[in-house]
Amino acid sequence: MLRSLMTSSAPWMQQTRILDSAELDFSRYGDVLFEVAFAGARLTTGGNVSHEGKPLEFNILASPAETAAIVPYIKWFQTMIRRRPFLVKSLENTLIKLILSLEFYDDLGRKKIAIALARIFCMKVGVLPDRVLPTLLEDRLVQKGTILQFTTEFYVDFLSSDSVETLMETLRKARLEGRLLEFFPQQKQSWADFEDHFNAAGLKTLVEYSRRKLYDAHCAELRAFVRDTVAEGGEGAALGALVPAMQARQEEWSLADGDVARAAFLGLADSVLASAIGRNQQQVQFNVLRTVRHYAPALARFARAPRLEAALLQTVQVTCYEESRLLKIFKDIVKILYDCEVIGETAIRHWYTKGSNAKGRNVFLQDMQPFMQWLDEAEEEESSEEEE
Numbered sequence: 001m002l003r004s005l006m007t008s009s010a011p012w013m014q015q016t017r018i019l020d021s022a023e024l025d026f027s028r029y030g031d032v033l034f035e036v037a038f039a040g041a042r043l044t045t046g047g048n049v050s051h052e053g054k055p056l057e058f059n060i061l062a063s064p065a066e067t068a069a070i071v072p073y074i075k076w077f078q079t080m081i082r083r084r085p086f087l088v089k090s091l092e093n094t095l096i097k098l099i100l101s102l103e104f105y106d107d108l109g110r111k112k113i114a115i116a117l118a119r120i121f122c123m124k125v126g127v128l129p130d131r132v133l134p135t136l137l138e139d140r141l142v143q144k145g146t147i148l149q150f151t152t153e154f155y156v157d158f159l160s161s162d163s164v165e166t167l168m169e170t171l172r173k174a175r176l177e178g179r180l181l182e183f184f185p186q187q188k189q190s191w192a193d194f195e196d197h198f199n200a201a202g203l204k205t206l207v208e209y210s211r212r213k214l215y216d217a218h219c220a221e222l223r224a225f226v227r228d229t230v231a232e233g234g235e236g237a238a239l240g241a242l243v244p245a246m247q248a249r250q251e252e253w254s255l256a257d258g259d260v261a262r263a264a265f266l267g268l269a270d271s272v273l274a275s276a277i278g279r280n281q282q283q284v285q286f287n288v289l290r291t292v293r294h295y296a297p298a299l300a301r302f303a304r305a306p307r308l309e310a311a312l313l314q315t316v317q318v319t320c321y322e323e324s325r326l327l328k329i330f331k332d333i334v335k336i337l338y339d340c341e342v343i344g345e346t347a348i349r350h351w352y353t354k355g356s357n358a359k360g361r362n363v364f365l366q367d368m369q370p371f372m373q374w375l376d377e378a379e380e381e382e383s384s385e386e387e388e
Contacts, residue, residue: 027086030086030087030089030090030091031090031093031094033080033087033090034077034087034090034091034093034094035094035097036059037059037060037073037076037077038059038060038061038094038098038113038116039059039060039061040057040058040059040061040062043094043097043098043101059073060073060112060113060116061105061109061112061113063112065108065111065112065115066115067115067119067157067160070112070115070116070119071119071123073116074116074119074120074123074125075123077091077120077125078123078124078125078126081125081126085126088125088126088127088128091120091125091126091127092127092128092131092132095117095120095127095132096131096132096135098113099113099132099135099136099138099150100135100138100141102141102146102147102150103140103141103144103146107149110146110149110150110153111153113150114150114151114153114154114157115153115154115157117132117154118154118155118157118158119157121158121170122158122161122162122166128173129170129171129173129174130173130174130175132174133170133171133174133176134174134175134176136150136151136176136183137176137179137182137183142182142183142184142185142186143185143186144185145185147183148183148184148185148197151183152197152198152201152203155167155198155201155203155206156201156202156203158170159203159205159206164205164206164209165209167206168209178213178217180194180210181194184197191210191214194207194210195207195210195211215253215255218249218253218255219255219259219262219263220263221249222246222249222250222253222255222260222263222264222267223263223264223266223267223270224267224270225245225246225249225267226242226246226263226264226266226267226268226270226271227267227268227270227271227274228271229242229245229267230242230267230268230271230291230295231270231271231274231275239294239295239297239298242295242298243297243298243301246260246264246298246301246302247301250302257302257303257304257308258302258303258307258308258311258312260302261299261302261303261308261311261312261315262311262312262315264295264298264299264302265292265299265312265315265316265319266315266319268288268291268292268295269288269291269319269323269326271291272284272287272288272291273288273323273325276325281325284325284326285325285326285328285329285332288326288329288333289329289332289333289336292333292336292337293336293340296336296337296340296342297340299312299337299342300340300341300342303342303343306344306346306347306350307347309342309343309344309346309347310343310347310350310351310355312337312342312343313334313337313343313347313348313351313355313356314351314355314356314357316330316333316334316337317330317351317356317357317359317360317364318357318359320333320360320364321357321359321360321364322359327360327363330364330367330368331364331367331368331370331371334348334368334371335371345375348371348372348375349372349375352365352368352372
């Protein structure tokens with residue numbers, strides 16, 4: 001039946017009717033159907049191709065290692081599964097069997113399977129990523145480098161038609177997005193090896209995306225470090241020890257000053273909010289203000305230019321907007337940061353006139369009016385004194 005299907009020149013829907021008209025128990029022979037489509041014969045234990053009988057010469061592994069040559073098979077999978085949704089389980093079983101037996105195929109064979117797998121996800125055939133892709137973490141194949149070669153071909157074909165964000169969403173559904181290094185042999189599980197390998201494979205978009213994600217992860221790790229350090233030590237935590245520790249992480253992870261200042265402020269706020277269970281809002285507000293004042297020198301160390309000060313102001317604004325318990329103390333935090341020389345008048349005026357975030361803008365601008373009026377009056381008094 002498959003031989004007549006693949007050699008027919010009729011349209012795909014008409015070809016599918018050939019199988020529809022056959023007295024074939026798909027629920028029983030679904031796995032066989034896809035195994036034959038991939039390898040031309042049944043797959044035995046271990047994923048080897050059975051040599052019983054004459055194999056079908058039309059199959060994915062017998063096709064050229066090109067997307068255009070393999071897509072017709074995936075279209076057929078798609079049509080069959082739409083007509084019989086239960087067949088998706090059989091396709092998943094076949095893909096798992098093929099992945100676990102990758103070592104028995106040559107480089108070209110593995111490339112064809114990788115292309116087929118990429119097209120299956122790109123064309124939304126219905127295969128669930130969390131059913132198939134975790135199989136890629138098979139230790140035996142990872143250590144041999146087989147999985148790295150296979151996933152590289154998979155990424156190349158996937159990204160030829162879809163975005164890196166779509167690829168990562170597919171991996172996320174399989175809980176693999178943050179585990180790409182685990183596809184490398186143990187001795188090469190470093191980000192330097194990751195970038196070298198995928199840059200050489202022409203996958204710069206994947207490298208850039210992973211670099212951004214790693215950067216964000218380091219910022220989150222720094223935030224958690226500040227939170228834990230301050231929460232454990234309270235105001236007794238040595239400020240002199242915190243700043244050098246933050247600087248060491250900044251240097252190790254190549255973090256920008258503005259991002260360090262942002263992570264530091266968020267960590268300070270988290271240190272109070274994490275222990276605020278059972279405390280009323282007034283107590284929480286008081287503790288946040290006290291903590292910000294105590295650790296203001298740490299913020300000043302990394303907000304050393306008006307642009308960075310304005311960015312820190314935006315972080316404070318968004319945090320106070322998103323955390324309802326801090327909504328009413330935004331102006332008090334700004335006043336503390338101003339008094340402690342973390343942010344200057346230039347940055348505050350820029351934020352007030354055109355640099356504020358859209359979140360809670362009207363509320364915060366109104367709250368800041370008395371402070372801005374005070375700045376204006378102080379400037380006028382200073383000008384009068386200079387004229388005298």
